Amino acid sequence: MRVEFARRRGGGSVATITRSDGVRLRLSSYDRKHAVPHDLAHFVTEQQLGMADGLFGSIAEGAVFDSLEVLAGRRAAVRSDAVRRRNAAGLALAEMLVGAVHLGLDGPDRAVVTSLARAWGSVRQGPCPYPEPARLAAIRELRRAGERFAALGPEEVLPLHWSGQPAGGRSGRPVRRS
16 A cells, blocks of 8 residues: 655645555644654554554555545445454554654653553553564654655655555655656
């Protein structure tokens, strides 16, 4: 699934999503309290940790949320509802983990590693399954993606590819819209 993040006039971000079934969606975020937009933090955190049942994994499977506008293709309500029900726990966990990453974004890496483990423990039992190197990679990649997003010009987008698997690479380089 291809996701292109761009700046919104007046703040926040907008992501244009093209799913593998050809459906195109627009995800608008009005979040202005963090240097990195909330939805970009979702994408990077979920991708780095391999969270297939978070926000972007759910969208890739066919879920549509109130914050999404269908630009092309058809919304399959039954499929969307089924994905949302099946991924409810993962969606809640993703919100907790992204919140923890956001809170620690300006702090030392170790604080983020610890806050991710605490966030996991607040919604699930047992030790955090994401190894420390993956947690460190998530925060470092989010900082890089945030820098790329902050540097976007008015006609540029930050192109990313959702695979649902832990990412080994870096977020895309800004490109000019055609």
